[in-house]
Amino acid sequence: MAAPKYDAIVVGAGPGGCACAALLAKWGMKTLMLDKNDRVGGKALNVSKDGHTYELWPVLATPMLNTKFEEVATELGMKLKMSELVPAMKGGGFLYKPPKSKKYESFILVPPMMIPEQLTEKEKEEVNRLFSDMHALTPAEMDALDDVNFHDFLARYDISQSVYSFLAVMVNILFVEPIDLVAASEMAKTMNDFTTKLGSAYFIGGQAQLCETFTKALKRDGGELRLRTRVERIIVEDGQVQGVYTDKGTFKAPIVVSNAGIQPTVLKLVGEEHFDKSYANHIRGLIPSLGLMGSRYFLDKVVFEDSAYIIYSDDSWWNMERYLKAKAGEIPRDMLIIVFNPSGFDPKLAPKGKQVVLTATLCPADPKMKNMKGWLDALDEQVTKFNPELRKHIIRREDYTTADVSRVTRDSVVPGQGGECIGLGQIVGQCGHHKPSPSAPIQGLFYVGVDSGGYGVGIHHATESAVNVAPIVLRYHQTH
Numbered sequence: 001m002a003a004p005k006y007d008a009i010v011v012g013a014g015p016g017g018c019a020c021a022a023l024l025a026k027w028g029m030k031t032l033m034l035d036k037n038d039r040v041g042g043k044a045l046n047v048s049k050d051g052h053t054y055e056l057w058p059v060l061a062t063p064m065l066n067t068k069f070e071e072v073a074t075e076l077g078m079k080l081k082m083s084e085l086v087p088a089m090k091g092g093g094f095l096y097k098p099p100k101s102k103k104y105e106s107f108i109l110v111p112p113m114m115i116p117e118q119l120t121e122k123e124k125e126e127v128n129r130l131f132s133d134m135h136a137l138t139p140a141e142m143d144a145l146d147d148v149n150f151h152d153f154l155a156r157y158d159i160s161q162s163v164y165s166f167l168a169v170m171v172n173i174l175f176v177e178p179i180d181l182v183a184a185s186e187m188a189k190t191m192n193d194f195t196t197k198l199g200s201a202y203f204i205g206g207q208a209q210l211c212e213t214f215t216k217a218l219k220r221d222g223g224e225l226r227l228r229t230r231v232e233r234i235i236v237e238d239g240q241v242q243g244v245y246t247d248k249g250t251f252k253a254p255i256v257v258s259n260a261g262i263q264p265t266v267l268k269l270v271g272e273e274h275f276d277k278s279y280a281n282h283i284r285g286l287i288p289s290l291g292l293m294g295s296r297y298f299l300d301k302v303v304f305e306d307s308a309y310i311i312y313s314d315d316s317w318w319n320m321e322r323y324l325k326a327k328a329g330e331i332p333r334d335m336l337i338i339v340f341n342p343s344g345f346d347p348k349l350a351p352k353g354k355q356v357v358l359t360a361t362l363c364p365a366d367p368k369m370k371n372m373k374g375w376l377d378a379l380d381e382q383v384t385k386f387n388p389e390l391r392k393h394i395i396r397r398e399d400y401t402t403a404d405v406s407r408v409t410r411d412s413v414v415p416g417q418g419g420e421c422i423g424l425g426q427i428v429g430q431c432g433h434h435k436p437s438p439s440a441p442i443q444g445l446f447y448v449g450v451d452s453g454g455y456g457v458g459i460h461h462a463t464e465s466a467v468n469v470a471p472i473v474l475r476y477h478q479t480h
C-alpha cells in the first residue's frame with residue numbers, strides 16, 4: 001500500500017508543534033502531527049491519577065495577558081481558559097531567607113511594574129530604573145544585548161544583594177540558566193512582558209489545555225494526529241525532505257516541521273551526513289538549558305495552601321561557578337526550591353482536602369547525571385525543613401529526574417544533553433540574531449518550538465515560535 005501523503009508533517013506535539021500544526025491546517029494545508037507519547041503537551045502534558053490532575057513537574061504560563069497563546073487561539077477560533085492572577089496570601093510566592101536569618105521574607109510583586117513590595121525605597125527606585133530602562137531600549141540597543149550577559153548588564157545599576165538574588169532567581173526559573181550566561185536581551189524582552197502583561201498564570205483544567213485546544217482545532221480543520229508514533233528518521237533525498245519513517249510506518253510529505261529539538265533533529269532524525277559539516281558542527285556545539293529535578297507528593301491534606309512557592313537565599317541561585325560545582329557532583333546545601341500546587345490554581349484538579357504538590361530544583365541537564373537519588377533526598381529534606389507538615393501527610397512520593405524529562409521529550413544525542421528543562425539555552429551566542437534559523441539548510445525542513453523562532457519563557461516561547469514559523473512554512477508550501 002502506498003504511504004499516506006500530506007502537505008506537511010509536524011514531528012512532536014509540544015506547545016510549539018501543536019500551535020504550528022493547528023495553524024497550518026487552519027490555513028488549508030493537509031497536516032499530520034506525530035508524537036511518540038500517548039498524549040499531547042510535550043514537556044507540559046497532564047496526567048490524571050487517583051482523582052488528581054497534574055503536570056509531571058511545575059509548569060507556569062508566563063506572561064498572563066495579551067499572550068501568544070491567545071493570539072493563536074483567536075486565529076484558530078478557539079477559546080482558552082486561564083486562571084486569574086493568584087496572589088500569594090498564605091506563605092507562598094517569592095520567599096527569601098536573608099543572611100544569618102532562619103525566617104523567610106515574602107517578596108510580593110506589585111503590579112504594574114512587579115517591583116517587590118518589601119524592598120527599601122532606595123532599592124525600589126533602582127529596580128524601577130532598571131525595569132524602565134529595559135522598557136525604553138531601542139531595537140538596536142536590544143540587539144546589542146544579545147552579546148551581553150545579564151550579570152554584566154546589572155553592573156550598570158546599584159543593586160543590593162537581596163535584589164541581585166531576586167533577579168538571579170528570576171533568571172534561574174524563567175530560563176533555567178546561570179545569571180552570568182543568559183543573554184541580557186532575552187531577560188529584558190521577557191521582563192518587559194512580565195511587567196506589562198502581569199506575571200504568570202495557569203490554564204484551567206491543567207497546562208495541557210493549551211495543546212489539547214490547539215489539537216482540537218487541528219482535527220476540526222482536517223488535520224490528523226497520531227500518538228504513540230515515534231519518528232525514527234526524517235527522509236531526505238537529494239537535499240529535499242520526502243517524509244518520515246516511524247515505528248508505525250512511513251508517511252510522505254515535502255515539508256517536515258520538527259518540534260523534537262534542533263540537536264536530535266539534525267544529528268539523529270535527519271543525520272549529519274545530509275548537512276554541511278560546519279552546520280552540523282555548529283548544531284552539535286549548541287548548549288542546552290540546565291535541568292530541573294524533583295518530586296510529586298500525593299498528600300492526604302492540603303499542606304501548601306498557596307499555588308506556588310519559590311524558596312531561596314543568597315546561596316541558592318546559580319551562576320556559572322555554582323553550576324560547575326554542581327556539575328562536579330556537589331549537592332547544594334541551600335537549594336533554590338520551587339513548590340507548585342496545581343489545585344491552588346484550579347481546585348477541581350484534586351479531590352477535596354487532598355493535593356498533589358510538585359517540587360523542583362536546578363540541576364545539570366545530563367540525563368546520565370550521577371547520584372540523582374542523593375539530590376532528590378537532599379531536596380526532600382530541604383522542602384520538609386521548610387514545611388515539616390509535609391512528612392506527616394504523604395500518601396506517595398514519585399520522583400522525576402533529567403532522565404525522565406528526556407524520555408518524555410527529546411532524545412539525548414550529545415553528551416550532557418537531553419534532560420534540559422527548556423530546550424536550547426537562552427544564553428549569549430544563542431539568542432536574538434544568533435538564534436538558529438527556523439529554516440534548515442535542507443529543502444522542506446523547518447524547526448518549531450523553543451529552539452528556534454521565538455523568545456521568552458518555556459511554553460509561551462514555544463507558542464511564539466509557532467506564530468513566527470507557521471507563516472514561513474505556509475509561504476514555502478505556496479511557492480513550491
Ligand SMILES: Cc1cc2nc3c(=O)[nH]c(=O)nc-3n(C[C@H](O)[C@H](O)[C@H](O)COP(=O)(O)OP(=O)(O)OC[C@H]3O[C@@H](n4cnc5c(N)ncnc54)[C@H](O)[C@@H]3O)c2cc1C
Pocket residue numbers: 011012013014015016017034035036037040041042043044057058059060061062229230231232259260261292293360405408409410411420421422423448449450451457458459460462
Ligand atoms: C521540570 C520542568 C519544568 C518546567 N517549567 C516550566 C514553566 O514553569 N513554565 C514554562 O513556560 N515552561 C516550563 N518548562 C519548559 C516547557 O515545558 C518547554 O520549554 C516547552 O514545553 C517546550 O515546548 P516545545 O514545543 O519546544 O517542545 P516540547 O514540549 O519539548 O515537546 C516536544 C515533543 O516532541 C515529541 N518528540 C520528540 N522526539 C520525537 C520523535 N522522534 N518522534 C515523535 N515525537 C517526538 C516529544 O514526545 C514531545 O511531545 C518546564 C520544563 C520542565 C522539564
